Amino acid sequence: MTPATTESKADLQSGFASALESLRKYTLIAIVAWTLMIAGIFTWTIYDQRNREFATALGVARAYFQKDQSVRQWGATQGGVYVKISEHTQPNPHLKNLPHRDVTTDADQKLTLMNPAYMIRQINERFSRMHNDYIHITSLNPLHDENEPDDWERSILKTFTKESDEFAQIVGFRGQPSLRMMRPMVTKQRCLKCHEQHGYKVGDIRGGVSIAIPMAPYRRDSSEQLLLIGTTHGGIWVCGLLGIGFYTRRARRHLEDRQQSIQSLAKANSYNRSVIGALGEGLLGFDAMGRLTFLNPAAVHLLGWKEHELLGKSIHGFIHYLKDNGEPCREDECPMLGVLHSGESHSSRDDQFMNRDRIALPISYIATPLFEQTRVVGGVVAFQDISEQKQSLQRIEYLAHHDSLTDLPNRVAFLEAVDNALANARRYGHGLALLFLDLDNFGVINDSAGHTTGDELLRQVAKRLRHEIRQPDLVARQGGDEFLILMVPVIKEKEKEDITRQLALNATGLAQRVLDVMHDPFLVEGSTYYIKASIGISLFPEDANDRVELLKNADAAMYTAKGDGRDTYALYAGDLAQRIQHRHMLETGLNQALIKQEFRLVYQPIVDLNDGKILAVEALLRLRSATLGDVSPVEFIPVAEECGLILPIGRWVLQTACRQMAQWFGMGMELRVAVNLSTLQLQREDLESSVLQALEDAQIPASMLVLEITEGATLHASPVVIERLQRLHDLGIGLSLDDFGTGYSSLSRLKNLPVDTLKIDKSFVDGVVTEQDDEQIVLTTIELAKNLNKRALAEGIESREQWQCLLRNGCQRGQGYFFSRPVEAVVIEELVRNGGHWNQIPS
Structure with a gap:
C-alpha cells in the first residue's frame, strides 16, 4: 500500500471518527438539555406546589381571622351577650364598672355580661381542640395569663404599626411544621366601652390574633400530587430519551452507510495499487x-x-x-x-x-x-x-569445499587439489608428498573438557598448521581430529635429478616443524591443554600412483608413527600394508575374544619391601586368542583404546576382579586387588555406577578395591572427573597414580588428586642403581609422597640391587619380576595359605 493510499484511508477513517464524535457530542447535549428541561419543570412544579400549600393554609388562617373579627364586631354591636352565671362562667372583673354587668331575669335567673373578647377566646379554644388548629389572642400588655404571647408572637407584635399589617410564615410549632399568621387588633370606638379604662384610644394596637395551621394535611395532599406529577414527568423524560436514542441510531446508521459507500469507492479506486503494493x-x-x-x-x-x-x-x-x-x-x-x-x-x-x-x-x-x-x-x-x-550460493559453494569449524579446505577440496597436483606432477615430471596428521588423545580432551573446548582446540590447531605451510602447499581437515597436508615441491631445473631425496627431506622437515609447534601449550578459557600428533608421509610416485593409494599409504604411515610411541612422524614403507592388515585382524580378534571369553586375569603381588609380606595384588589382563594365539597387552591394549573396545573389556576386568576378591574373601583371605582404569573409562559418566555395581554384585566392601589411573590420563581431567574420583575415594576405594613421573602433572594438580599411592614408573626403577639422575628422581618421588601424606610404590623391580636401593631410599612397597611374575589366582591362594611371603612364590 502506497503512502498516498494510506493517507487517504487515514483521512476517511478520521472523517468518520469525527462525524461519530460530533454525533456523540450532540446526542449528549440533547440528553443533558432534555434532562435539565424536565428537571426544571419538575422543580418549578414542586416550588409552585409548595406555594399553593402556603396559600391554601394562609387562606384558612385568614378565614379564621375574619370569623374572629366578625364575631367580635357582632358582639360589640349587640353590646355583649348575657349568659348564666355558672362555675365555668363567672362575672368578668374587668366590667365591674358597668352598672348593668349583672342582671336578674323575671324568672329570677342571674345573668352576667360576657364581652366579645372573652367569648371569642372560649370559642377559639373549643375550635382548636376540635380541629387541631391554634387561635390565640395575645397582647404585649395582656390582661390574662392566657393572653401571654410566646417568643414568636412577641417579636411580631413589636413590628405592627397599622391595622392592615399581616405576617405569615411556616415555622416549627408544637413539634410539627405549621403556618403561623398574625394580624393586629386595632381599638375601635365600640371597643372603648371595655378597654378605655385600660388606657386605649381609638386607633391604638392593643394586641393581635395569632393563628397556627398545621401543614401536614396540606403537604400530604401535595405529596400525592407531586408523586403523580413526578411519575408523569419521569415517563415524559424516558420517552424523550427513547426518542433521542432512536434519532441517534438512525443518524449513526446513516453515517455508517455513508462511510461504507465512501470506503467501497476508495477500495475500488485503490484496488490496483493495493495489489501492487502487496x-x-x-x-x-x-x-x-x-x-x-x-x-x-x-x-x-x-x-x-x-x-x-x-x-x-x-x-x-x-x-x-x-x-x-x-x-x-x-x-x-x-x-x-x-x-x-x-x-x-x-x-x-x-x-x-x-x-x-x-x-x-x-x-x-x-x-x-x-x-x-x-x-x-x-x-x-x-x-x-x-x-x-x-x-547463499557463494556460501554453499564455499561450504562445499571448506570445513565450517576451522575454515580449512575440506576433504572434497583437498582431493580435487590432489588430482590437479597429480596431473601437473605427471606433466612436468616432479613428485608430491601427502602428510596425514592425527591428534593423539584428542578424544580424551573432547570428552572430558567438552565439545566446545574441543572445537576451539581444533581451530587453534588449524591456525598453527596454516601458519607452517607455504604456497603452493595446502592444508585441509580430513574430519574429526585428522588433517591432511599436500606438499608440492618448488624445485629448480638443476635439482630435478635429486627430486625424490629433496622431496622426502622437505616433507620430513615440514612434519617435524608441525610436531614442534604442537608442543606449545594450548590455552582455552583459562585452561592449558597439551596435544601431540602422529604424522604419516606418503610420496608420489615412489609410494603410490593415484590419490586413493597415496592417501591410504599416508594413513598407514600415520599408524606406524602411533605405534612408534606417537608424537613423531613416519614415512611409508612397503611392509606397512602388512602391519595395517595385522592391526585390522587384531581389532577383529578383540571383538571375537569378548564374545568367546578368551580374556583372563593374572595377578602380580604387591609386597612390603621390608619383610616381603604380600599386601595386595594387581590384576593384569591377558589374551589367548584361538586365531591370533597369545597376544601381548602392549600390542592389543592400544588397539582396544583406539577402537573403543577398551570400555567393555574394562567392565569385564572390573567385574572379574571383584568376583575373585569375593571368592578370596569367602576363603578368609582379605586381599586387596588393584584394577587398571583406561583413560576412556575415566571420562565416562557411568564410571561410578559401573564400579558400585561390580562391588554390589560381588558383595565385597569398597575398601578391598584399588583403582589405578595413569598420570597421563589425569593431565586433561576436568573438575567433573576429579569430583567423580573423590566420591569413589570417599566410599573407601583406594586410588593409585600409575606411571608417575612420565607425564606433566603439576604439583597443584597432584595435590588436588584424591590418590593414596604414587607408583614410580619402571623406566626410573631400571636405572635407580646405575643412573644417578634416575635415583634422584626416585628419591624425590618418595619424599614427595611422604610430604603429601601418600605412599610410594615402585613397579618393575627386577633385581636384588634395585630392591635394596629402593628400600635404602625409604620406599616401603614394590612389585616386579624380582618378587614374582603375574600368576594365576590359585597360585596366590596357595601362597597366602603358606604365610604370604614373596620368597615362597615359585619362579
Missing part, C-alpha cells in the same frame, strides 16, 4: 518514452528512491544503464526498453539496477509491454533482489 517484488511502470510512471513500495524499498523523486525520470538514465557484465550500455541497447519496440517480454535472471547511492543491486527481472489496442504505450518491470540468493 507484492514482495519490485514493480516499475514506464511510458512509451521510457519515463517512470509509478513505483510500488517494494521498489521504493529496494532502490532507496522515493516515488516522487523518480516519476518522470528515464528508467535507463537512473536505474538501468549497465550491462550484465557491469559495462555501460547505450539507451538503444537497453534490453528493458527494447520491449517498447519489440512488443515482447524480456527477462533476465542476473542483472543489476543502480540504487539511490549508486551501488549496484543484483536483480532478476521481467519487462512486459503495455498495449492500448495494438499500440505499445509503456511497460511494466517486475524485479526482485537476488543478493541473498547469490550470497
Whole structure:
C-alpha cells in the first residue's frame, strides 16, 4: 500500500471518527438539555406546589381571622351577650364598672355580661381542640395569663404599626411544621366601652390574633400530587430519551452507510495499487518514452528512491544503464526498453539496477509491454533482489569445499587439489608428498573438557598448521581430529635429478616443524591443554600412483608413527600394508575374544619391601586368542583404546576382579586387588555406577578395591572427573597414580588428586642403581609422597640391587619380576595359605 493510499484511508477513517464524535457530542447535549428541561419543570412544579400549600393554609388562617373579627364586631354591636352565671362562667372583673354587668331575669335567673373578647377566646379554644388548629389572642400588655404571647408572637407584635399589617410564615410549632399568621387588633370606638379604662384610644394596637395551621394535611395532599406529577414527568423524560436514542441510531446508521459507500469507492479506486503494493517484488511502470510512471513500495524499498523523486525520470538514465557484465550500455541497447519496440517480454535472471547511492543491486527481472489496442504505450518491470540468493550460493559453494569449524579446505577440496597436483606432477615430471596428521588423545580432551573446548582446540590447531605451510602447499581437515597436508615441491631445473631425496627431506622437515609447534601449550578459557600428533608421509610416485593409494599409504604411515610411541612422524614403507592388515585382524580378534571369553586375569603381588609380606595384588589382563594365539597387552591394549573396545573389556576386568576378591574373601583371605582404569573409562559418566555395581554384585566392601589411573590420563581431567574420583575415594576405594613421573602433572594438580599411592614408573626403577639422575628422581618421588601424606610404590623391580636401593631410599612397597611374575589366582591362594611371603612364590 502506497503512502498516498494510506493517507487517504487515514483521512476517511478520521472523517468518520469525527462525524461519530460530533454525533456523540450532540446526542449528549440533547440528553443533558432534555434532562435539565424536565428537571426544571419538575422543580418549578414542586416550588409552585409548595406555594399553593402556603396559600391554601394562609387562606384558612385568614378565614379564621375574619370569623374572629366578625364575631367580635357582632358582639360589640349587640353590646355583649348575657349568659348564666355558672362555675365555668363567672362575672368578668374587668366590667365591674358597668352598672348593668349583672342582671336578674323575671324568672329570677342571674345573668352576667360576657364581652366579645372573652367569648371569642372560649370559642377559639373549643375550635382548636376540635380541629387541631391554634387561635390565640395575645397582647404585649395582656390582661390574662392566657393572653401571654410566646417568643414568636412577641417579636411580631413589636413590628405592627397599622391595622392592615399581616405576617405569615411556616415555622416549627408544637413539634410539627405549621403556618403561623398574625394580624393586629386595632381599638375601635365600640371597643372603648371595655378597654378605655385600660388606657386605649381609638386607633391604638392593643394586641393581635395569632393563628397556627398545621401543614401536614396540606403537604400530604401535595405529596400525592407531586408523586403523580413526578411519575408523569419521569415517563415524559424516558420517552424523550427513547426518542433521542432512536434519532441517534438512525443518524449513526446513516453515517455508517455513508462511510461504507465512501470506503467501497476508495477500495475500488485503490484496488490496483493495493495489489501492487502487496507484492514482495519490485514493480516499475514506464511510458512509451521510457519515463517512470509509478513505483510500488517494494521498489521504493529496494532502490532507496522515493516515488516522487523518480516519476518522470528515464528508467535507463537512473536505474538501468549497465550491462550484465557491469559495462555501460547505450539507451538503444537497453534490453528493458527494447520491449517498447519489440512488443515482447524480456527477462533476465542476473542483472543489476543502480540504487539511490549508486551501488549496484543484483536483480532478476521481467519487462512486459503495455498495449492500448495494438499500440505499445509503456511497460511494466517486475524485479526482485537476488543478493541473498547469490550470497547463499557463494556460501554453499564455499561450504562445499571448506570445513565450517576451522575454515580449512575440506576433504572434497583437498582431493580435487590432489588430482590437479597429480596431473601437473605427471606433466612436468616432479613428485608430491601427502602428510596425514592425527591428534593423539584428542578424544580424551573432547570428552572430558567438552565439545566446545574441543572445537576451539581444533581451530587453534588449524591456525598453527596454516601458519607452517607455504604456497603452493595446502592444508585441509580430513574430519574429526585428522588433517591432511599436500606438499608440492618448488624445485629448480638443476635439482630435478635429486627430486625424490629433496622431496622426502622437505616433507620430513615440514612434519617435524608441525610436531614442534604442537608442543606449545594450548590455552582455552583459562585452561592449558597439551596435544601431540602422529604424522604419516606418503610420496608420489615412489609410494603410490593415484590419490586413493597415496592417501591410504599416508594413513598407514600415520599408524606406524602411533605405534612408534606417537608424537613423531613416519614415512611409508612397503611392509606397512602388512602391519595395517595385522592391526585390522587384531581389532577383529578383540571383538571375537569378548564374545568367546578368551580374556583372563593374572595377578602380580604387591609386597612390603621390608619383610616381603604380600599386601595386595594387581590384576593384569591377558589374551589367548584361538586365531591370533597369545597376544601381548602392549600390542592389543592400544588397539582396544583406539577402537573403543577398551570400555567393555574394562567392565569385564572390573567385574572379574571383584568376583575373585569375593571368592578370596569367602576363603578368609582379605586381599586387596588393584584394577587398571583406561583413560576412556575415566571420562565416562557411568564410571561410578559401573564400579558400585561390580562391588554390589560381588558383595565385597569398597575398601578391598584399588583403582589405578595413569598420570597421563589425569593431565586433561576436568573438575567433573576429579569430583567423580573423590566420591569413589570417599566410599573407601583406594586410588593409585600409575606411571608417575612420565607425564606433566603439576604439583597443584597432584595435590588436588584424591590418590593414596604414587607408583614410580619402571623406566626410573631400571636405572635407580646405575643412573644417578634416575635415583634422584626416585628419591624425590618418595619424599614427595611422604610430604603429601601418600605412599610410594615402585613397579618393575627386577633385581636384588634395585630392591635394596629402593628400600635404602625409604620406599616401603614394590612389585616386579624380582618378587614374582603375574600368576594365576590359585597360585596366590596357595601362597597366602603358606604365610604370604614373596620368597615362597615359585619362579
